[in-house]
Amino acid sequence: MKRISWRLLLIxxxxxxxxIYLLPTLRPGTWPHKRINLGLDLQGGMHLLFxxxxxxxxxxxxxxxxxxxxxxxxxxRVQHDLLEVREGRLIxxxxxxxxxxxxxQEILDKDFIGLRIVExxxxxxRRSLTLSxxxxxxxxxxxLAVAQALETIRNRIDQFGVSEPDIRRQGDDQIxxxxxxxxxxxxxxxxxxxxxxxEFRLVDETHDLEAxxxxxxxxxxxxxxxxxxxxxxxxxxxxxHLLKKRxxxxxEYLTDARVQIxxxxxxxxxxxxxxxxxxxxxxxxxxxxVKKRMAIVLDGNVYSAPVIQxxxxxxxxxITGNFTTEEARDLAIVLRSGAxxxxxxxxxxxxxxxSLGAESIRSGMISxxxxxxxxxxFMPIYYRRAGLIADAALLVNILLIAGGLAAFQATxxxxxxAGIILTIGMAVDANVLIFERIREELTLGKPxxxxxxxxxxxxTLTILDANVTTLIAALVLFQFGTGPVKGFAVxxxxxxxxxxFTALVLSRAIFEQTxxxxxxxxxxx
Amino acid sequence: MQFIRPDIxxxxxxxxxxxxxxxxxxxxxxxxxxVWHQGxxxxxxxxxxxxxxxxxxxxxxxxxxxxGLSEIGLGQGTVQRFGEHEDNEYLVRSDLAESRDGLxxxxxxxxxxxxxxxxxxxxxEMVGPQVGKDLQNKALFAIFFSMLFIxxxxxxxxEQRWTVAALIAAALIGAVYGLSLFKxxxxxxxxxxLIVTLILFWFLELRYAMGxxxxxxxxxxxxxxxxxxLDKEFTLPIIAALLTIIGYSLNxxxxxxxxxxxxxxxxxxxxxxxxxxxxxxxxLSRTILTSGTTLVVVLALFTLGGxxxxxFAFALLIGILVGTYSSIYVASPILLLWQKRARxx
Numbered sequence: 001m002k003r004i005s006w007r008l009l010l011i012x013x014x015x016x017x018x019x020i021y022l023l024p025t026l027r028p029g030t031w032p033h034k035r036i037n038l039g040l041d042l043q044g045g046m047h048l049l050f051x052x053x054x055x056x057x058x059x060x061x062x063x064x065x066x067x068x069x070x071x072x073x074x075x076x077r078v079q080h081d082l083l084e085v086r087e088g089r090l091i092x093x094x095x096x097x098x099x100x101x102x103x104x105q106e107i108l109d110k111d112f113i114g115l116r117i118v119e120x121x122x123x124x125x126r127r128s129l130t131l132s133x134x135x136x137x138x139x140x141x142x143x144l145a146v147a148q149a150l151e152t153i154r155n156r157i158d159q160f161g162v163s164e165p166d167i168r169r170q171g172d173d174q175i176x177x178x179x180x181x182x183x184x185x186x187x188x189x190x191x192x193x194x195x196x197x198x199e200f201r202l203v204d205e206t207h208d209l210e211a212x213x214x215x216x217x218x219x220x221x222x223x224x225x226x227x228x229x230x231x232x233x234x235x236x237x238x239x240x241h242l243l244k245k246r247x248x249x250x251x252e253y254l255t256d257a258r259v260q261i262x263x264x265x266x267x268x269x270x271x272x273x274x275x276x277x278x279x280x281x282x283x284x285x286x287x288x289x290v291k292k293r294m295a296i297v298l299d300g301n302v303y304s305a306p307v308i309q310x311x312x313x314x315x316x317x318x319i320t321g322n323f324t325t326e327e328a329r330d331l332a333i334v335l336r337s338g339a340x341x342x343x344x345x346x347x348x349x350x351x352x353x354x355s356l357g358a359e360s361i362r363s364g365m366i367s368x369x370x371x372x373x374x375x376x377x378f379m380p381i382y383y384r385r386a387g388l389i390a391d392a393a394l395l396v397n398i399l400l401i402a403g404g405l406a407a408f409q410a411t412x413x414x415x416x417x418a419g420i421i422l423t424i425g426m427a428v429d430a431n432v433l434i435f436e437r438i439r440e441e442l443t444l445g446k447p448x449x450x451x452x453x454x455x456x457x458x459x460t461l462t463i464l465d466a467n468v469t470t471l472i473a474a475l476v477l478f479q480f481g482t483g484p485v486k487g488f489a490v491x492x493x494x495x496x497x498x499x500x501f502t503a504l505v506l507s508r509a510i511f512e513q514t515x516x517x518x519x520x521x522x523x524x525x
Numbered sequence: 526m527q528f529i530r531p532d533i534x535x536x537x538x539x540x541x542x543x544x545x546x547x548x549x550x551x552x553x554x555x556x557x558x559x560v561w562h563q564g565x566x567x568x569x570x571x572x573x574x575x576x577x578x579x580x581x582x583x584x585x586x587x588x589x590x591x592x593g594l595s596e597i598g599l600g601q602g603t604v605q606r607f608g609e610h611e612d613n614e615y616l617v618r619s620d621l622a623e624s625r626d627g628l629x630x631x632x633x634x635x636x637x638x639x640x641x642x643x644x645x646x647x648x649x650e651m652v653g654p655q656v657g658k659d660l661q662n663k664a665l666f667a668i669f670f671s672m673l674f675i676x677x678x679x680x681x682x683x684e685q686r687w688t689v690a691a692l693i694a695a696a697l698i699g700a701v702y703g704l705s706l707f708k709x710x711x712x713x714x715x716x717x718x719l720i721v722t723l724i725l726f727w728f729l730e731l732r733y734a735m736g737x738x739x740x741x742x743x744x745x746x747x748x749x750x751x752x753x754x755l756d757k758e759f760t761l762p763i764i765a766a767l768l769t770i771i772g773y774s775l776n777x778x779x780x781x782x783x784x785x786x787x788x789x790x791x792x793x794x795x796x797x798x799x800x801x802x803x804x805x806x807x808x809l810s811r812t813i814l815t816s817g818t819t820l821v822v823v824l825a826l827f828t829l830g831g832x833x834x835x836x837f838a839f840a841l842l843i844g845i846l847v848g849t850y851s852s853i854y855v856a857s858p859i860l861l862l863w864q865k866r867a868r869x870x
Contacts, residue, residue, distance in 0.1 A: 041833070049656060186627055346624035347653035356578065356647040363831035371825030375818050382526045382814070415762050418834055421826050422769065422841065425819030426776070429811075432818075433780065436811045443531050462783045465682055469779060470772035472678060473671045477768050480667035485765045492769065 007509045014501065015396065018403025025406055036405045037164075038180070039413030039487050042361050044354035045180035046188065050149075050344040052173045057145035057342035058138055059088035065115070065133070066091045067246045070220060072111060078103045082128075083219070089138075090118065091131040101127050145341040146173055153177065155337035156191055174347070185351045187330065193344050195299050196334035198251030198272075200285075200317075201243045203293035203305055209242045220245050224295070226302035229322060241302050243295050248285045250339075253278025257335035259328045262320075268328040270319045272335060279315025287311035298331075364417035372398075372424050379428065383435050385524030389510050390431035393502035397427045400498035401491060410494075413487030423495025426470070430503030433466075434459040435525055448523040452511050460504055467496045529810040537853055538802040538861070544854035548743055555750025565749060568758035569650055571664070573622040573657035575602075577632065578648035581613040585640040590615060593639035597631055608832035614647075622654050662711045664764040669715045671768055672741055673697060675775060676722065676734045683733040683782060690734070693725050732860050737778050740848075740856035744774045748843045762837045770844030773819070777812060777852035784808050785860065797864050801857050816849040 025035045040047050066085050073080055082094035095101050104127075108115070114137065119130040133141075150169055157165045157179070166178040182188050204221040212223050226239040256273040274282055286294070286308050295305035296319055303321045323331065376394065380387035401420055405412055438455030446454060471493060478489035559565065569576045579590070590604050594617065602619035625631075629646045636644040652660070673694055680690035701718050705711070719742065726735040745767050752759065784804035792800065823845060827838035 051655075186629060189624070190626065345653075346651075348656045349624055349649065349651040351629075351649050353645065353647045355580070355645060360831055360833055363829055364834070367825045367829035370829055371822030374821050374825065378818065378821075384526075414833055415765055415837060418826055418830070418837055418841075419769075421822050421830075422819070425815075425822040426773070428818045429776070429815040432811050432814045436808075436814075440531065440807070458787075462780055465783060466776040466779045469675050469678060469775040472674045473768045473772035473775075476667050476671040476674065477765060480663045480670075481761070481765065485761050488762070488765045488769075492772075 007505060011506055011509055014400070017407075018400050021403040021406040022399065025402070034406050034409055036402065037409060037411040038357070038361075039411045039416065040178060040180055040350070040357075041352055041414045042357045042412065043180055044182075044352050044357040045178070046182050046185050046352075047348070047350040048177040048179070048189065048192070048346065049170070049348035050153075050175045050177070050193070051347050052146045052149045052175065052341075053343045053345055054142040054145045054173050055088065055342075058133065058141050059085075060342075061137075061141055062089055062091060062133060063245075065112070067220070069093075069107075069112060071246065072107050073104070076103055076107065078107070080104075086130075089132055091115075092128070093131065094126070094128045096126050098125060101125070142173070146175070148338075148341045149344065150175055152338050152340050153192055156333055159333045159337060160188060160191055162188070175344075181354070183354070187326075189346070189349075191330050191334060193346060194334050195340045195343050196251070196337075197299055197339040198254065198319075198335060199247035199297040200249040200282075201245075201247050201295050201297055202285075202289060203295055204242045204244050205292060207242060209240060212242045213240060217242075224297060224300060224302050226305065239302075241295055241305050243297070243302070247297075248294075249274075249278060249281050251335060252339075253281070254335060254338075257332040259325065259332050260318075267320070268323050268325045269321075270323075270328055270332050270335065272317050272319065274315035274317070276315070279313070282315060282317065283311060283313045360414050361417075364414060364421075368417065368421050368424070371421055375424060375428055379431075383525055386431075386435050386438075386511075389507050390428060390435070392510065393431055393499075393507050394424060394427055396506055397423065397495070397498045397502045400501065401494045404494040404498065405491065408490070408494075410490040411487050412491070413485075415485060415488035416491040419488045419491035419495060423492065423499065427495065427499035427502065430459075430463045430467075430499050431507055433463055434503060434507065438523070438525055442523065442525070449515055451523065452515060456504075456508050456511075463500065463503060467500055471496050527810070528813060531810075533809060534803075534806050535809070536802065537805050538798055538858060541854065541858040541861075544858070548851070548855055551747050551750065552743065555746050555753070558750055558753045562753050562756065565753055565759050566756060567657075567661070568760035568763075569618065569652045569657070570761045571657050571661040571759060573620075573652050573654035575617075575619045575621045575652075576648070576650045577617040577619070577646065578607065579615045579617065579632075579636065580645040580647050581615075581636075581640060581642040582645075583642045584613055585642050587615075589640040590617075590636065593632075593636040596639070597635050608835075613642075614832065622652065622657075624651055660761065664761070665711050665715050667764065668745065668767060668771070669701075669718055671771055672719070672738060673722065675741070675771070676726070676731075676738050679737050679779070679782075680731045680734040683786060684731060686729075686731065689729055690731065693722070693729070697722060730863055732863055733782055735862075736782070736856040736859035737775060739859055740774060740778055740851040741771050743851045743855050744770055744844055744848045747847045748840055751843050752840065757836055757839070760836070762834075763840050766837050766840035766844065769841060770848055773845060774848030774851060777816075777848055778856040780811065781805055781808050781852055781857055785857070797861055801860060805853050805857055812849060812852065816845060819845055 020032065021034060023030045024033055028035070062085055066083065069091065070083050073083070078095070078100045079097065080093060080095045080100065082092060084092055086092050093104070095104055114134065115131045116134045117129065118132050121128050146169060150167065153175060154167055157167060157177070162179045162182055164180060168176050170176045177192065179188060204218065207218045207221060212218065212221070217223060221242055222245055223240050224243055226241060227236055228239070229236045253274045254272055255275045258271050259268055260271050261268050290308050290310060293305050293307050296303045298319075303319055319331070372394070376391050379390045383390065398420065401423065404410070434455055437459045438451050441451035441454045442448070474489045474492040474496065478486055478493070481489055587604055591600070594600055594602055594604065599617065599619050599621065602617050605616045607614040607616040629649060633644045633646055677690040677694050681687040697718055700721070701714055704714050704717070722738065723735065726738065748767060748770060752763070781804055784807055785801055788800045788804050820842070823838055823841045826834060827842055830838055
């Protein structure tokens, strides 16, 4: 008797816990505030896997170093035959004459002591050098690029407004995003993937643009295009600009970016604020280059290249272009959240519209109810009263899985619903094993009470063995699976555990309760 | 109510040679169809590419969809009706393995014009080639490792040889890892792993583990064969289904093994053949009942669960049927193999 009450207590505790955890799902807002999350396939949304192109981050670091070196050489008037970046990671330099070689060596030892010398040949007063970043530095850039990209993406998603996004690093260089419920999927994708490298560059006015377009691009400069759309003719216009490669100022110093409306033409533009240091640089550069042109470049596209009218102080600038308000808003978001340290490559995309998800839930539920009902009806026909016990166990089983999903904040996916349906079939199995065993014992002539005890005792080990193997398969699946498949593994594991509980504890308690204190002649099984 | 009389005694084991031939033929058919189709047909999850699910608000012609697709450069893709006829849903598969900006909008606009219906782009899945390869390897490893862990569990539980089993597993994991450094194809790696596992089980006389694993390979193999024969795609959910089949088929096998173990203890003198056959018969009622209820719910899923889950349920359906058969006719008779060998020597 004492054993039974202990068991009843446990059952009550488990059932009440499961019910409590299920409450918030049925009626939002109630304690304990843990709901069953619906997977992307059920509620619609996006699953995006980006690869951070880390080598590009290294390449731009190498580019910057090369530009710094070029500027230093020019400042100290060191003649050089060649200074170029090769394969995005090597800097090749060639010099002639004793004097330049000596000064160069000084510069190298003083300001560029961190560079690794890959190759160094001196022949007839001619020195050719290949430099690169040290491996440790490259590893650091790689590491930083992914971490920074992750942070930037988080920022952008926050500002875009997605409820419960899941953004995480995967592997060495990948970032996985799960964005449930996103409606404007195209916009979200563009917002995340945009590098948003903002640069202010001086226009190279000492060289000829026409010559550059023919292929004679002077060292330290490049041709970039301004693309504008004429709203009247709906044609896009490509205007080339010859710009210095070196940016005088970048978005790095930006503190804020906001959408504003031009009072004169009613066009939206983005106004940006620099921090103190950025403001100073901006003031100095504009002061030094009055009447020259400066281009605003975003991700390699020129937005505008106005003539500097006067020294600009106060650390403010504006980016114009013919934006729609939405475009301007997104531009402000990406500028505020900072540039991505390296381009992102979209490697995997799965987006599900909300209508499909609702449909999936509906058909999943229907098949669950139909399949479940068939089993529920069948059991009492075959096992009579004992069948009802199996039915009770089955219902409790579903309650436990649902409660478990909520408690662990697991995600219910379409394969997950399939997992629950499958568990219905398998939960019955444990009871079938027990009932068959009890029947066998009864055929051997045992009295009901002894038959039930023997039946449960014998079947317990079998049930355990059989379920542990399913659990192994489910756990492996959880380990290797992604997204929907993981959801399936979770429900399957929960189902196995729940069916162990209902068969071995619940069913037995009901059996013993009906047998307790009475002398039962006949067992309805 | 009873389907199976308690004193039933069907001679399953006596017909095992027939079963061997039958299974061998099925497996051979699997290999033939796989060779014929040049390997399994991988879905976008594994091969890389794009799947687009479209829904129209009224019936449209396939030609109109195709015309619209080729207009935006997706002409090489295949278009297929999906789900129920009155749903007007179609599935487009394309090799396009990179993200294209504004694809959904472009599709909807073009198809609206071509078909005269309102297009709803319900789902777009794009998997890059590298990710596809990763997922493929993950899936293969998942199947391999679940089989391995299960084999260890069985050797431990049924023959109290945990150490031997654990050593085999450690050696295998080490070997597979070592070989993977030489950039051998993962599929070959896993195949080699499985063969070595079977050889080890054979010589160490881990018969229960051997029986279970052979049955699992049999079930998974034949399910793959049926899929290949019907030219169905292998996707991530299908791998999940295969792993579930592994769990399910094992469930069945273990219950019979458990009975064999119990009967061996009760009557150690009886010939193994008789014991095995008796055990299969004693558990027959349960086997049929459980398979029956599981089949019923999976059938409900298959017929009512909707397009996305259709193939998944189909795999389970095949797996449950084959798994039930293999527990009786494949796993159990394998226990007798060693007996023969002992008698001969």
